[in-house]
Amino acid sequence: MSRRSAARRHNSIAAALLHDVGRVRELGRGPAFKPTPEGALLGHVQLGIRLVDERAGALDPALRAELLHAIATHHDRPAARTAEAAVLYHANQLDAVAATRPVGDD
Secondary structure: OOHHHHHHHHHHHHHHHHOOOOHHHHEOOOOOOOEOHHHHHHHHHHHHHHHHHHHOOOOOHHHHHHHHHHHHOOOOHHHOOOHHHHHHHHHHHHHHHHHHOOOOOO
């Protein structure tokens, strides 16, 4: 595996782990988890991009852009411009369906 390929794989894993990190600023503390004023206006996607961008300065600029892009588009499939961003979108959709699916008496 080339260094570039390994870096992209790690970047995909980072995007999967960080795509909802903006929730920490979007929502207040429990038990109510009400939106913060900033969260109500910007939402977790924009807040997550800010959080990651503030801390990703050491990343290669191209990898940083791909990471931020994946986070930015994880709710917007048509906007995804990389395979990794599209995969993250679909994984997020599957997770949402699984989380809201009623549990039946099988």
